[in-house]
Amino acid sequence: MSSAAAEPTGLTRDTVLRAPKVLLHDHLDGGLRPQTIIDLAADCGHELPATEAVALGTWFAESADSGSLERYLETFDHTVAVMQSGPAITRVARECVEDLAADGVVYAEVRYAPEQHVEGGLTLDEVVAAVQEGFDAGVASAGGRIVVRQLLTAMRHQARSMEIAELAIAWRDRGVAGFDIAGAEAGYPPTRHLDAFEYLQRENSHFTIHAGEAFGLPSIWQAIQWCGADRLGHGVRIIDDITVHDDGSVELGRLAAYVRDQRIPLEMCPASNVQTGAATSIAQHPIGLLKKLRFRVTVNTDNRLMSQTSMTAELWDLVQAFGYGVRDLEWFTVNAMKSAFLPFDERLDLIERVIKPAYAELAAERSAGRD
Ligand SMILES: O=c1[nH]cnc2c1ncn2[C@@H]1O[C@H](CO)[C@@H](O)[C@H]1O
Numbered sequence: 001m002s003s004a005a006a007e008p009t010g011l012t013r014d015t016v017l018r019a020p021k022v023l024l025h026d027h028l029d030g031g032l033r034p035q036t037i038i039d040l041a042a043d044c045g046h047e048l049p050a051t052e053a054v055a056l057g058t059w060f061a062e063s064a065d066s067g068s069l070e071r072y073l074e075t076f077d078h079t080v081a082v083m084q085s086g087p088a089i090t091r092v093a094r095e096c097v098e099d100l101a102a103d104g105v106v107y108a109e110v111r112y113a114p115e116q117h118v119e120g121g122l123t124l125d126e127v128v129a130a131v132q133e134g135f136d137a138g139v140a141s142a143g144g145r146i147v148v149r150q151l152l153t154a155m156r157h158q159a160r161s162m163e164i165a166e167l168a169i170a171w172r173d174r175g176v177a178g179f180d181i182a183g184a185e186a187g188y189p190p191t192r193h194l195d196a197f198e199y200l201q202r203e204n205s206h207f208t209i210h211a212g213e214a215f216g217l218p219s220i221w222q223a224i225q226w227c228g229a230d231r232l233g234h235g236v237r238i239i240d241d242i243t244v245h246d247d248g249s250v251e252l253g254r255l256a257a258y259v260r261d262q263r264i265p266l267e268m269c270p271a272s273n274v275q276t277g278a279a280t281s282i283a284q285h286p287i288g289l290l291k292k293l294r295f296r297v298t299v300n301t302d303n304r305l306m307s308q309t310s311m312t313a314e315l316w317d318l319v320q321a322f323g324y325g326v327r328d329l330e331w332f333t334v335n336a337m338k339s340a341f342l343p344f345d346e347r348l349d350l351i352e353r354v355i356k357p358a359y360a361e362l363a364a365e366r367s368a369g370r371d
């Protein structure tokens, strides 16, 4: 797509591409390049549903476009299958960072479930080391223009969350910034993993929980009030606790009010939500109302492969749907940076030294009519 389209704010896709972006919710095993999957599948003898890169990319996008989270998640069988050796994992991690840097991402937290990568004989520790090696190589090849951290995910239908939480603590000063749980939401409440969350709290660590995506308010309530989540993965269903009256006035239920009052970050992933049926379209996505109501909203990609998306694409979709301008993009970006699981001084440094000056320049360019 070119930057030709004229939008209400006059913002172009090229400006969105050049703007610094911050990504808090991106799955390593949901962002492989199709050609890489083909190469790695040939190496390990895994059979794929398509053997040509464009066709395979289309297969992922179409299969994920199912209206159901469970069916969406089935597509990960193929990406996880080819990520079972150290070199394969390192390659995927390096390319991930290169792709994010090329998309203008300056800070990213990338998550994956180590327990899903031990079928080829790697230990959990070796999996984390292989990812870190790839991240370091990616950062170096991007000339240090991006800072990346790992989030370790435990699968909510499994019973390894305590082990994974301990792994996150063991790696906390070597590239791992926090913990998450993911997988099918209905039937697997976050309270199943309470011991892991309590352990992380005792360790003064950070975690986010996928909640309020395929299941509603009880899941969000448990994630925050039972488990103590610092952030919510998706959290779109918080909209069910908000009433917009005919006269336009808005009423927040107690949970929605708590989330807003406490500035709990919402890791929103619009394209993914449309695919899994958590939202009917980008234009209808609750992000529009939640931003207006000043929730701590962030914009994320979730799975770049399955959603054929990028940070630029997500933000560009929102620009087109809601008429956002440079200042709105800056607001999302600063929100995300403030919500990162990075030490406060490092967050502040990225905001003051990288994000704000770049947005000031983009705003100046635009008022000078050069965009
Ligand atoms: O949107 C999502 N909701 C819940 N689980 C997800 C989503 N996207 C990916 N995963 C799950 O997280 C695992 C580790 O990265 C993936 O293998 C996938 O099963």
Ligand SMILES: [Zn+2]
Pocket (backbone or CB within 6 Å): 025, 027, 182, 210, 233, 302
């Ligand atoms: Zn996710």
